[in-house]
Amino acid sequence: MARFLSLHVSDVRRETRDAVVVTLTPQVGDEEAFDFIQGQYLTFRRNFDGEELRRSYSICAGRDEGALRVGIKRVDGGCFSTWANEDLKIGETIDAMPPMGSFHTPVDPHIARNYLFFAVGSGITPVLSIVKTLLSAEPNATLTLVYGNRSSNSIMFREELDDLKNVYMGRLSVVHILGSEAQDIDLFSGRIDAEKCRLLFKSWIDISSVDQAFICGPEAMMLTVAQSLRDHGLIDEQIKFELFASSQSGRASRKVVSKTNEGANAICTATITIDGTTQQIDMAKRGETVLDAALAANMDAPYACKAGVCSTCRAMVLEGEVEMEKNHSLEDYEVNRGYVLTCQCYPLSDKVVVSYDQ
Amino acid sequence: MSESTETKMPLDNYLAQGGKLTSPENVTPRYRGHIMRMMASFIDSQLAGSAGFADSVNTGPGVKERIAASRITLEKLVHAEQVLMLLGQFGANTERYFSHHPWTARLPRDSDIGNSRHGQDMRLNVFHYPIQGWIDAVVMNVLMGKAVSVQLDENLKISYQPLAEAYREILPRERRHAELGLEGLVKILASGNTRHEVQQSVAYWRPRIAASFGSSSSERFEQLQRLGLRNTPNEQLQAAWEKDVSVSLSELKLD
Structure with a gap:
């Protein structure tokens, strides 16, 4: 049964023009409930004009960072994300359920695994959490991130990813694919589709060495990438998914109650x-x-x-x-x-x- | 996870192409109904199975047998809890769910309910029949352990990823339960004049477990298949189980 707990908003940082990163602190005694696993998400609830709305956002912090942070990208017409981007202030409290989700694999510091990540847009949030956790907790792991965005100024966590590349020299590589910007190399422009995957696996990524893949993004991209991975020899167990909740409904209308008289009709x-x-x-x-x-x-x-x-x-x-x-x-x-x-x-x-x- | 307007692909299309759903918020109302029902059936079967098996612990002839029976009883509860946690994410009241039904309740031994559901829970029909003594418990465990393994293997490809992953953790333990049963059965057969009783027990459980595979209408199967909730028809699953059982029984010269 859903159990909501109050979180204190300790920081709101603007990440891109239309995305914020919100840092949250559990109440005293609730810390354990919010002890998350990398890649999990929080479900928030808030009243808008007397009607409760629930939205889930992925945690973007690494497991050992000692902070609870979510990335919230504003979407047009998205009530909750617009509020979070425009009105949410430090010092407020917000209700959330303890972390949920199984977009992760067990961490093992003793083995050397190769990880491959595909993320599009704000699909980076859980991926960043996993990337940070693995870089720090699996010292022998190497990670490759293929990250699709519309344009360079809409890339969430761009600087943070650059920093990670520098701190963990040689262990993290990031391939940015930008939809609407021409780049020197054609490979890095356009959409992440089957052809893009084929070219990436041909020249940039040694797919035969990949132990585990993670995909987070919209439906079509998830299907395409998963199929490409399978075509290149990965089995289902090696592919983890996190789907964007694109089917989350907007506000539900209230029920229509017709006041019929209570006759004795059986x-x-x-x-x-x-x-x-x-x-x-x-x-x-x-x-x-x-x-x-x-x-x-x-x-x-x-x-x-x-x-x-x-x-x-x-x-x-x-x-x-x-x-x-x-x-x-x-x-x-x-x-x-x-x-x-x-x-x-x-x-x-x-x-x-x-x-x-x- | 986040709100997104980047995608317009209808969910049914996505699922028909092998897409995975990852949270209760991804699912449609129809999918919700199906997946919750499947989870409830698994949970109820494990809870009822564990409750029914618990008494067998004390009928085990030696300490090793009792340890094996305790372990099976315990792990079935763990499996139920694992999936109940997922059901809770869809809104089920997990505490009340556990206590809403007497999981030890059984029908008379000679009843025959075919493959129909019975009573107020979703356990597989086979868990409505009572176990009688140690030999019966071991035989039931071998035959049902194999059936559960076949069913779980089928469900590893289910489109609700959190459930597929839970099943992936559960399957090796269920397979082990069937193996423990088989080890127990070998011991029973070596221990003296038990063959007839074992054969009687096999004859009792085999058709009842066969019935638990059900014979879903092709229309329903196709609907579930489109949603990525089924892969192989019941008849084929049952045939795979029959084959597995036949091999084991013939090795033990019980056929």
């Missing part, structure tokens, strides 16, 4: 949508849950515990009113948005519209 007409298919079912108002009614109508509704604890059967009430008998898993903000646990739901109104697709 039957409710439930309109239930699953996987784009909508079915209308007449169901008893008492004795049968919305989930059971859907299952009885041969709809493939998701569920697991049927006890209100797992939230697999979560759906959104778009119209009408329902009563939720037990709720041990949905949080207030989800309930406010209209989410219900259908295994615990009985209709109150004569008509309800419920969607599992929201």
Whole structure:
């Protein structure tokens, strides 16, 4: 179950024109909860105009730096990232869940591994955390980073990467690929696609010596790079992914509640949508849950515990009113948005519209 | 991880091409339902399996057998906890989840529920049947250990990366459980007049475990396949298990 803890904002540093690096300090007693593994992310929550929004951002600090830092790039229309870039101030507090994510491999100081990283844009944040951690904790490791950006002034952590190259001389190499800038060598311009990978593996990167690859970026780039790596002999276990949460929705609209009168009618007409298919079912108002009614109508509704604890059967009430008998898993903000646990739901109104697709 | 507008590829497309999802925030509602259900089924099976096996510890004939049985009981709980932690990231209440069901509950030995789910949890049907004594526990563990290994091997390619990685850690331990079972079985067969009882136990568990592979409709399988949640049809998985079991049983001259 999600547990949010308060973090103190101890620094906000502008990294590029549209990205900030935020340093956070746990409250006394919470330090252990925020003891992160390189490559993990934090999920934040904040109220915007009375509505809770959650966003996850990767930690960009190395494990042994003794600091908790995230990089937040502003995206157009992105409520949280715009707020973080424009309004977040030192001294404020912000709620976050303890670190999560498995974008990492175990650190072993005794072996000499070759690592290859692909990052695009703010996909560098978890990669930087891993790079810093490995440089310091695996003294025999060598690391190559292929880093794609639109232009040179949008490169996050450019100086920090340069510094790392100098401090760990000969162990880190960085290949910048810039989308909209012509460079002396064509190889370093354009997008990271299959052809780019082929050329890189032909002339710059000895792919046969790579022990572990990490990819962080948008979907298309992840697929292309992963396929290229496989084509060049890497197996699935050698490739770690961290996907940008591109499907994170914006603000959800509040549920529509139609105030139907509470008659003595024992039957409710439930309109239930699953996987784009909508079915209308007449169901008893008492004795049968919305989930059971859907299952009885041969709809493939998701569920697991049927006890209100797992939230697999979560759906959104778009119209009408329902009563939720037990709720041990949905949080207030989800309930406010209209989410219900259908295994615990009985209709109150004569008509309800419920969607599992929201 | 970050908000991004750099990508417009629909998630279904990405998954159909073998893309991986890495956090609950990446997933669509439909995917969420499927993946949570799969995790719940695994967790419930491990919890029920552990609870059912716990009694066998005291039926072990020697200290080595009891250590093996304790280890299996313990590690199945660890496996459940590993995946329950992932379920918690989707919003499940992990503490209540563990306590919402009596994991030791079993049906009468002679019941037959085929491959249907039973009761209020998602455990595989085979974990609804009671174990009777040490020989029965060992036989069940060998046959089911092999089935779990086949299932987990299939799931290593699952498109939800955190779960695939958990399974990657769990699989070698599950394989070891089956091996421990096999070692136990060899010992039982060498210990005297036990062959008939072993054969009876094999005859009891084999069809029940076979049924746990299920026979999902091709439509559902294709849907899961498009989401990167399935790879090999149930029938093929069951055939792989049957083959593995046949080899072991014939080595022990139990076929």
